[in-house]
Amino acid sequence: MEFNKMMEREYDELIKERLLPHRFKLLGIYLSIGSFALYIVSLFMAELPDYGRHMISKVVLLSMLMVSISKEKQEDEMSRSLRSQSYMLALVIGVLYAVFQPIINFGVAAMVQGSEASFEELPVFATFWFMLFVQLGFFHVMKKGSA
Amino acid sequence: MKNRLKVERAILDITQEELAKKIGVSRQTINAIEKNRYVPSTVLALKLSAVFGKPVNEFFELEEGD
Structure with missing residues (x-):
């Protein structure tokens, strides 16, 4: 005990x-x-x-x-569970965003600028901002969905 | 997993808010459990059992596929 x-x-x-x-x-x-x-x-x-x-x-x-x-105002096991789920979703969506968004950007630039288009990775700020935005968004939506 | 939380709460004539306070969670958590959107931990289920004065399997029931 x-x-x-x-x-x-x-x-x-x-x-x-x-x-x-x-x-x-x-x-x-x-x-x-x-x-x-x-x-x-x-x-x-x-x-x-x-x-x-x-x-x-x-x-x-x-x-x-x-x-x-x-x-949260009233932190309990459900809010901890929803927070964990939102971090997982943010990680998965964030990695996919960081991988595919530069390719999409390059494709669009190639169509507009032709051979002058250059491939650029996403800045750290954009990647982390997007991941935090997704995490906070999902957490908020899931919390409201449970209410 | 099915549950009879709403019925048990009605028997005790307490609101979601009152039940939430008794077991130290938010009203949203009680609502989510009642609507089968959230399955509580064993600790929380045992706290509910203490409030209702019944064993856990009297108000939580496994469904086919669980």
Whole structure:
């Protein structure tokens, strides 16, 4: 019995308590919306140095990650299960996106530009942003679907 | 897996919210279990069993294909 309690406590510390408190979710949502809007604006600001845009993109990713790893208002076994499923879906869809999107981009560029088209891999920001977006989207939809 | 959670809850005359509070989960989780969208863990099933005062197999039942 004592051993079981110890295992349960270990599990709590390892899994449950690794998530950020719920208040970070709200903070992350506000930060990600704000920083993403700033990122879009920065794309039209020619005078902004490259490092400025890179810093903004990192804030976008970190704030989305903050939302992703924050507890729900009422964190329970179903929310943990749905979160796991959404991470799996995001990984699979994200890898497929990272593999096939550059091929599609190249195909379209080849049709428009002909032999001048060059093959370019997706930037890290686009790949991680897409994966986090898919994870948060699926988690939200599955949670609403269960409600 | 079929379940009689809604019936058992009605017998005790408690809402989803009240049952959720008793076993420490969200109302959405109780709703998802009742609608067969989520199969609870053994721990949660045993907590439900303690609330209803019945063995787990009286309100959870395997279906063909399970």
